[in-house]
């Protein structure tokens with residue numbers, strides 16, 4: 001079932017979805033770059049504006065790229081950090097903060113490294129691909145020394161002298177165990193799985209949706225791009241998350257309009 005959200009019309013949601021969400025015990029939410037698009041942060045694969053449409057991942061987001069040219073990789077991440085610092089959470093992020101208040105259990109796991117969920121007020125966010133605002137050293141994962149940063153580019157680790165790198169997951173690297181296991185458990189046991197703003201192009205995160213389906217959860221996809229959806233997706237909310245998510249909460253909990 002696909003719900004399209006043309007810009008001007010109010011979004012109407014299938015009543016089964018509204019009922020399921022209102023009665024949900026455990027909602028698992030997976031987000032991708034799309035939820036931050038309305039905050040002005042480029043996604044990766046959107047044809048014209050995506051980062052991977054302009055740069056090659058293998059040149060910038062792999063350990064080999066960093067070994068080859070640490071300065072170039074570090075400077076690309078500094079450019080992305082500035083974008084993130086200027087960005088603000090959008091209504092999509094804020095709607096997920098509200099959703100967490102409305103259901104008995106909500107787990108939020110994100111592929112995004114921008115920290116916007118936390119800045120919106122979400123707690124216990126599981127960052128499956130790390131966080132661009134943190135650094136660690138390349139050789140030993142020593143965290144950055146908050147006090148000072150060496151003058152070099154990239155800066156050097158105060159403890160072992162190796163280059164610092166952003167604390168994000170690069171292609172070919174393992175995801176953080178604790179976060180991934182928690183996301184696995186949540187997807188397998190939830191009764192409603194909300195996938196927001198992800199192309200589902202990168203494993204192992206992309207498998208979480210199938211895990212939720214096999215666990216019997218209702219899967220809801222929020223994305224303006226119809227090509228992301230598969231026939232198995234029961235409920236597709238086609239539109240930008242900054243518009244869809246607040247409207248979904250308003251329809252599911254109309255009383256919220258009166259309460260703060």
Ligand code: OAD
Pocket residue numbers: 031032033034035037038043044045046050057061111112129169170171196197198199200201202222223224225228239240241242
């Ligand atoms: P992608 O760029 O692959 O996909 C972004 C998705 O967001 C697309 O399907 C868009 O249609 C959708 N989108 C765009 N604007 C939107 C909006 N306003 N509301 C909702 N959806 C919108 O980004 P991810 O799926 O997050 O990993 O990519 C997953 C991983 O691949 C990233 O974490 C990154 C990337 O390479 C690494 O670099 C390891």
